Amino acid sequence: MPIIRRQVDAEGWDAVSPYGYGGPIFSEATSSDFIDEALRAIVGRLRETGCISWFIRLHPLLNADWQSSVGEVIEQGMTVSIDLTKTEEEHWRETRSNHRRNIVKAVRAGVTVHIDRDFVALPTFIRLYKETMRRLGAEPSYFFDERYYHELVSEAGPNLRLFVAKEAGEIIGAMLLSVAWEAGVIQYHLVGTDQRYQHRYPSKVIVQAARNWGRDRGLKRLHLGGGVGGSSADSLFNFKRGFSPDTHVFKTQRVVVHPERYVRLCDGDESVLSDLKGYFPAYRRDIAGALDDGVEETLAASEACSR
Known part of the structure; x- marks a missing residue:
């Protein structure tokens, strides 16, 4: 289970999942008792090294049935995925009518999508994402800084795909996805579009292309993620639901690793230990200059350009 270490003060730090759905991975035969035993061992080790709290974003697919007595598991909202085992006809039938119209219109206008295996278009993608x-x-x-993208390609290149949409040779949008080959899951990561070509709906055309690509390769799911802040009522979630009826519950797990230090950072308010459903960790709300990592909710704003 990956974590990011964030310094709180001179004495301690807290742990948070990396951006996305970095939930725990375990073999299918693993019992819930062993998982809790393992988590308690991790918590003990974290406490020894100065950790105060631990925020875990669970994966809506891989951790769908996740239960734990360690800390508190909370439902945050819904995410959307596309079942890639369905036929092309079934996929097209499940696509909302306005999405279908926009995709057909874009393709007739000459919009094409290809996979940039050598990441030649990465600088353009970075620019479009930032814009x-x-x-x-x-x-x-x-x-994200430039180093993030280049290290991502360097370390995970075989498991990344950069889908690029073009019109008349001009890049009008691009999407970065990751592929978990053994699990059969494609994960939507970041997307950027050129404002001048919004009328071509590049995000919709790319999702359609990624769906076809995954289906043709025998993969199982294209996970699009959820709405901003885990909402299932905003325009981003609505955009994704236009491609599939399949939804999943997104959960987070909140663990107070060092109760005494946690309470102290919350001005001695012990009530913060009895209800972990609100902003977590509670002391982050009041730390001046703290990294706004959005741990209260799932971070979906980087996908908001699909609206």
Whole structure:
């Protein structure tokens, strides 16, 4: 289970899942008792090294039946996925009518999608993503430095796909997805579009292309994620639901690793230990200059350009 270590003060730090759905991975035969025993061992080790709290984003697909007595597991909202075992006809039938119209219109206008295996278009994708985030007024935490993208390609290149949409040779949108080959899951990661070509709906055309690509390769699911802040009522979630009726519950797990230090950071308010459903960790709300990592909810704003 991957974590990011964030310094709280000179004495301690807290742990948070990386961006996305970095939930725990375990073999199918693993019992719930063993999982809890393992989690308690991790918590003990984290406490020894100065950790105060631990925020875990569970994967809606891989951790669908997740239960744990460690900390508190909370339902945050819904996500959408596409069942890639269905036929092309079934997929097209499940696609909302306005999505179908927009895709057909774009294709007739000459919009094409290809996979950039050598990541030649990565600089353009980075620019489009940044422009899209600025256009949406996204928080600073939704921007990544250049090193992030290049290290992602370097470390996970065989498991990444950069889908690029073009019209008349011009890149009008691009989407970065990851592929878990053994699990058969494609994960929508980041997308950027050129504002001048919004009338071509590049995000819709790319999702259609990714869906076809995954189905042709025998993969099982294309996970599109959820709405902004885990909402199932916003326009981003509505956009994704236009491709599939399949939804999944997104959960987070909140663990107070060091209760005494947690209470102390919350001005001695012991009530924070009895209800972990609100902003977590509670002390992050009041730490001046704290990293706004959005741990209260699932981070979906980087996908908001699909609206």
